[in-house]
Amino acid sequence: MLKSFSDLIVIEMAHIYNGPYCGLLFAHLGAEVIKVEPLAGERLRSRARGDRDPHEFVMLNSNKKSVALDLKTQEGKDVLLRLLDKADVLIENYAPGTLDRLGFGAETLLERNPRLVIASGKGYGASGPYATMPAMDLTVQAMSGAISTTGFPDGPPVKTGPAFTDFSGGIHLFGGAMAALYDREKTGKGQVVEVSMHDTIYPMLTSALSMLYNSPDTELPERTGNRHSGLGIAPYNVYRASDGWLAIICASDRHWVRLAEALGIAHIVDDPRFADPVLRAENMDALDTMITAATSQLTRDELSGKLGIAGVPFAPVKTLREVDSDPHLIERGMIQYVEHPENGRVPVVGNPLRMSGDCESHSYTPAPKVAADQAEVLGRLLSIPVDQANDLLGGANK
Template sequence: MNQPTSPTLSSFQDLLVIELAHIYNGPYCGLMFAHLGAEVVKVEPLTGERLRARSRDDSDPQEFIMLNSNKKSVALNLKSAAGREAFLGLVDEADVLIENYSPGALGRMGLGPDVLLERNPRLIVASGSGYGSFGPYAGLPAMDLTVQAMSGTIATSGFADGPPVKTGPAVTDLSGGIHLFGAAMAALFDRERTGRGRHVEVSMHDTMYPMLTSALSALYNYPDQVFPERTGNRHSALSIAPYNVYPAADGWLAIISSSEEHWAGVCRALGLEELLEDARFRDRHLRADNMDALDAAIGEVTAMFTRDELTKRLEAERVPCAPVKHLREVDNDPHLIERGMIRHVDHPKNGRVPTVGNPLRVSPDVGTAPITPSPSVGQHQTEVLGKFLGMSAEEAEELRKS
């Protein structure tokens, strides 16, 4: 896809999104709106949202910078009459409100979806949470780690002879944020047809179940067999081989063979043509049954070559493979840089730092829009409250002192 010629979707430039959210889940949903050109106003407590507190000094934590580009910040005390009134004034003007407080928390403050929709019937209230607003787990405290545990994600990570291991990425937080963006967009599309807003919710826990498709399918495809929950780097159902991470002279390399063409390519690339005639590996079922012997034979060869050497050999045979990159390598990944996913901003406190680009490429309008650094607490107090509520600078700043 060619580089875009204009920075944002023009239809999004008229959207006002209120982000009453913290940590990763809600802010990533807000970031996706911000990247597309919506005006995203982050309404924070007077001391800032919780993610800011992870910094050990006066700088902003990198994770906050990465998830809050292109947003504006207003600081309000929602428990004060003036702060609440200012917030509701913004709600009156908004198209979308994103929140990921615990279920019922806003309702206890008199700011539940019913109240907000009564004030602004065209509003989309998008609620993200760990387990949703109903069900046996609804009232449980939820963070990425606990939802990984409850969803079965941790049970499937690690090796069969070791303890369960969480995934490295904050997969449930970010999955919840992505799905919440999708739910909000679906409601906005519906509003175009009906003129009505609505409340949508996404449970992080709900979004993890379909991600376990391979692991769960082993239970149903082979009901008479007992599979380990944790299969390391092998296929979740142990039904494909070779499918693993193999040693290289300078690290590790992932190889997957999902067809007979791939299998023949692996053998040719690694000089293991004799395995093509080996009765143990004659078809994919036999290769799966004998994957210990197969992995040992492949690993003995891969260990003699570097990742780059192996990649060139396997790619020449059109075999899916990839080096296991270290985070320092990912930080300078030329592919991510060219596609605009790794962007850099000049942050007033932290200097020049990387931040997250827009993964939604909508040709020819969206992709590498200009990036503004994450805001300081209440940085846009006067601008936002003056624009939408007609407040003077003195009135707007007074709300930060209440």
């Protein structure tokens, strides 16, 4: 936790993964992050089963507070405007134009609070031909080309497992908001930061796009399975072990020689088909066949021992159950545990930002119930009496 962040007030009007992850990073650094939700809660809460909060909500909303307002009423709008007058950052990932229609356009907010940083996360941005298209992680994966590059050449396009466009957007939004806060230190003025999830994916296609430009006259598959997206490196694949799978990459001749020696197939180093990186890439089918013949005779642990000693880049393909108890993530604090009132002891996302200066460890609080901090936040920041704060909830959650 950064002490210098403890004075920051961040209003999070966001749902699902994109905006809430940006807010979580602020919360990890010590900012006061206040989720302003509809009376029924943000959209991710709707995945709840019974009284238990959905675990995806619990994972991404530690150390935040919750206030619920009905923005269809003038009273709810007035309270939100007063909160934003006190805020340093507003995080929002509503559809383009939504806040303007509600009366919270950037021009209005910055006129009232010139120091406010408005961090706006969008699927395709506020401009361009796709701006008004509905956007979720799946659709942005499709539009960005990510799905077309995922899968095997003889199979259909496949979405990636992780919701990486949502989180990429949230990470970039946090970086943009931080840049705007730094600029505010110099100028005294806030500004609007807009991040399109779609924009953030294009740089990630560097290897795949290189295939187009490196071999413009050659017909190559868009989907390369577990091989290098540009088909420019070999060995580079996920290889079968006797009890699972192992990812192996040889980024240099030294790695290649050591891999062959570790697998007991050192004789293939002298095979002219594998004499240099270009030839190995051109003959990757034959190369992968020979490597698989060796790896499939050994367990993941046996292969890990041999390749670890050899200094070859590798990793066992871990299952989700193995990730859930990963000792490395636990030791580094990326997996934290909280006592949730309904869900019990559950894992949540730790802080991936390692800061050496002005930091102190802090405990993790569970994601709040809807409006759990209504009276405290509105009383402390806006001097609204408890009964009036609760009256804003109508008949819900009192």
